[in-house]
Amino acid sequence: MARAWDVNGLARNPRFRDAAGRIVLTRWREMISYRDGTLVGDDIEELHAMRVSSRRLRAAMDAFADVFPTKSFRRYLREVKRITDTLGDARDLDVAIEHLTLLLPEVEGVDRPGIEGLIDRYEQQRRAEDARIRALFDRLERERFAERLETWVHKHTGVDVATLAPTPPAGA
Amino acid sequence: MAKPRPVAGIDPTRHVRPNARRILAMRIEEIYEYDGLVGDPANVTQLHDMRIAFKRLRYLIEIFGDAFDTDLVPYLDQVKAMQDLLGDIHDCDVQVPMLQQHLAWLERQETESVERMLTSPRRARTPDDPDIALARFKSRLDTARRADERPGIHTLMAMRRAQRIALYMQFTHEWRRLKHARFRQRLEQALGIG
Numbered sequence: 088m089a090r091a092w093d094v095n096g097l098a099r100n101p102r103f104r105d106a107a108g109r110i111v112l113t114r115w116r117e118m119i120s121y122r123d124g125t126l127v128g129d130d131i132e133e134l135h136a137m138r139v140s141s142r143r144l145r146a147a148m149d150a151f152a153d154v155f156p157t158k159s160f161r162r163y164l165r166e167v168k169r170i171t172d173t174l175g176d177a178r179d180l181d182v183a184i185e186h187l188t189l190l191l192p193e194v195e196g197v198d199r200p201g202i203e204g205l206i207d208r209y210e211q212q213r214r215a216e217d218a219r220i221r222a223l224f225d226r227l228e229r230e231r232f233a234e235r236l237e238t239w240v241h242k243h244t245g246v247d248v249a250t251l252a253p254t255p256p257a258g259a
Numbered sequence: 260m261a262k263p264r265p266v267a268g269i270d271p272t273r274h275v276r277p278n279a280r281r282i283l284a285m286r287i288e289e290i291y292e293y294d295g296l297v298g299d300p301a302n303v304t305q306l307h308d309m310r311i312a313f314k315r316l317r318y319l320i321e322i323f324g325d326a327f328d329t330d331l332v333p334y335l336d337q338v339k340a341m342q343d344l345l346g347d348i349h350d351c352d353v354q355v356p357m358l359q360q361h362l363a364w365l366e367r368q369e370t371e372s373v374e375r376m377l378t379s380p381r382r383a384r385t386p387d388d389p390d391i392a393l394a395r396f397k398s399r400l401d402t403a404r405r406a407d408e409r410p411g412i413h414t415l416m417a418m419r420r421a422q423r424i425a426l427y428m429q430f431t432h433e434w435r436r437l438k439h440a441r442f443r444q445r446l447e448q449a450l451g452i453g
Binding site for chain 2: 099100110150
């Protein structure tokens with residue numbers, strides 16, 4: 088599993104509001120760093136890493152919910168949840184295909200056609216998920232979601248993403 | 260899925276630790292509310308909700324952990340282990356109905372294929388010899404049917420059901436062990452709750 092990015096400038100027991108800004112923005116940048124790899128689709132681990140990061144982001148938003156106005160918070164959280172769920176559907180299929188493919192050599196001959204047929208069906212469904220993922224990212228880009236989220240976090244926490252400069256851990 | 264309950268008294272202008280204590284206390288409480296419900300292996304929803312409650316607690320310990328002086332890693336490992344175990348149970352609970360749906364899908368495909376076969380123009384070329392005609396019909400029927408795909412799906416279902424029984428036994432053993440070891444009290448003490 089991809090390592091979580093370190094949060095720059097986080098004191099040991101910081102102010103709740105400051106911690107909210109630093110952690111949410113770091114998890115956001117961490118998640119979005121896997122977008123291109125996920126869209127290329129050569130390595131299923133890219134999508135997995137993006138999904139894990141999106142869950143970390145969601146958890147951070149939930150943890151610091153009280154820092155943000157309820158109405159706008161719900162709107163942003165709903166969008167992040169949509170990202171997690173969309174990636175989750177694809178990830179579940181990746182895991183199922185991998186699991187069944189590994190199982191195949193171990194099962195008796197009479198069971199193979201069924202498992203091969205199931206793998207075929209999951210692979211078809213997985214290709215359809217690629218289109219859903221692309222459509223979601225295209226929409227987020229059209230709606231300038233990244234800029235809006237970063238501005239919103241800055242407004243309510245005082246943490247600016249450019250100053251924070253989240254970066255991946257060394258060797259990642 | 261049970262929603263996390265709102266936590267009263269959070270003050271964003273204060274430091275992380277006092278706020279985190281309030282949030283963590285509530286999330287710990289939410290896990291233990293499932294205690295009486297997960298004793299029945301048929302309570303699929305409650306087992307799933309308990310997994311979500313463990314997941315919430317795990318992420319919160321990861322997020323707030325650095326604000327506490329105590330080493331929370333052993334607690335985090337335990338919470339993660341429970342989340343994983345309940346996750347494996349949930350996978351079985353989800354996969355068995357999915358495989359049943361796949362069997363139903365196979366049947367629909369089969370019906371459509373056989374209907375297509377019976378109404379296709381090839382019927383006009385039926386040989387006069389009834390044995391040859393029957394043999395050809397059987398061969399075409401076998402191609403149209405997907406009966407050979409069923410045993411594998413039934414095997415997968417049987418594997419998942421057996422796995423589910425074993426995982427549930429492991430879960431009840433682990434849950435009893437945690438309670439016996441006063442996990443909750445030790446975690447709350449480490450966090451300075453209460």
